[in-house]
Amino acid sequence: MPATVFHRVLLIGFASAALAAGCTDSAPSAPPAGEGKPLRILSLAPNVTEILFAMGLGGQVVGRSTYCTYPPEVQALPAVGDTLQINLQEVIRLQPTLALLITRRDEVPRRLQGLGVRTVSLQSDRMNQLLDSIRTIGRETGHEAAAQVLLGRIQGDLEGVRRSVAGLPRPKVLFAFPMTVGSSRIMVAGRGTFVGDLLDVAGAENAYPETADWPTIGPQQVVALAPEVVVINATGEDAPPDRVDAIRRAWASLTSVPAVANSRVHVLTEAYLTIPGPRVGQAARLLAETIHPELRRAKEGANP
């Protein structure tokens, strides 16, 4: 069974959800702990967990959400569910001192505060929100220097990609998830998303013209949008080769779409493409090389 709509919805939930909630330190202005006594951090979003580990704070993470699976050592930590369904008993057992989460539902932070856990809601719907979130995590954990190092690395990565595509033509690119079983619809990245920002960095024009976050469209609209390149992110269930083949076959019939006619439908199985975390630079690089094959050729030419 392919497609991962629910997963997507969650990811997008994680990514876009916090939009309304905003970046609110909901603690009754407790002093940022950090010096000396290590924190006990509960991370309820995959990208936040990844950021914490990238900042070298992995040792202070005591619990995670079910969806936090990267880096691999995270999987040894107890999982407490997610922001839709959380095992509060497990949370109490873990005795976290700081909970970091991304959600649009304020009952989760309220509930965690009720348990006496300092709770910080973050957002990572857009690239700049991700960078802000890293700063916030640094401040809340008392590791601002580590946050600055990570920020510098990410911004350097993104700048590198931007430079490499400067001057290249910007094709119309549609970024989509594979279709659901029995449905003719696909979910595509709008301009108001983190992936939309990535496309911009990678030297592409988003083929979906509106700012909607993750609209669901049918093949008829794909024909009308006429993207020059299609990037399909097939992760998890969709990643096995037979599924990837099926996705390619499904697209092959839309022969009037320039991307299909010119064999520019690319199925990428890397899950980190849509995770607003420390690997965004890598994601932008992969997108850029997929959208501008000449970059990859040039690289191979440089170091044969």
Add this chain to the structure above:
Amino acid sequence: MRVRPFTSRGYVGGILVGFGVWAVVAAVAVGIGGRLWAWDSVAQMRNVLALRLEWVMTASVVGAALALAGLAFQALLRNPLAEPYILGVSGGAGLGFILCQLFLSVVLAPLLGFAGALATVVIVYTVAQRRGRIEPYTLLLSGVIINAVYGAAIMLLTALARPEQRGDIAVWMMGNIGAFGPQWPLIVIVGALAAGVAALFALFAKGFNLVAVGEDTAGALGVNVGRLRLVTFVAASLVTGASVALAGPIGFVGLICPHLMRMLLGPDHRRLVPATLFFGATFLVLADFAACLWEGAGNRALPVGVLTAMCGGPFFIYLLRTRWRRMMETR
């Protein structure tokens, strides 16, 4: 209502009219639904034409299959409210399909869908039967209950499934016409089954008529009621299972279509079988067309199963207040 005598010329003419109505509606749904005149290039127009054709054919074969199954259930169970969705047959097919897809193989899913449909008919029929007679109340109630059990089972599967599979199950359970990838092989299979079942039911039409009068009468007049029932139930389950595999459980088509045809043409199954075949196809094409227009007007896409259920619910109540009461009074 004035009922004309049944002639073979009228029969062929009627079939041609039915086919013609379906063809016109289908052509309109393809042309206007795809806004075929509004495309910049011929290549785009051709792509959209192919998509619309595929979806209209999906709606046609599924509608025809479900309407015929409904007609057969109503005739043989002597119950105006019998229908694959209400009796739980669609739910059984759906459960089999989802089980197979989650734990066995995607390829075999239609087969398990058929098995689920058939098992449901056997269960509902066995539960509702008492001393060789079908109790109308018990029949509907067993349908309601088996639907509830299936609903719980599907919810359990959804809870046990990996989170990324849940959305798929939910979307599929709504009943959708058309997938992103081409589905022509399955469309051809369901279409062939629907045509075969229509031919079979056309042969059985006289038997259906006699059973409608009374099973004892039918038996006395030489109809092998047991065999008729067995073959019909297997055939109806087969088309229901196959159409669920193609489009998910779409409800109430099997209720609305045969009844509208009965209102129009009277109770003779020799007329009703071909009429229901074509009207079922036309009806679901119209429903899908409505969903398409709704989406074309800038709204979110509607699953067609939701649309038919919203029409079917009130229609069910109407039948309950009219036909059902009449049936219980004449008993």
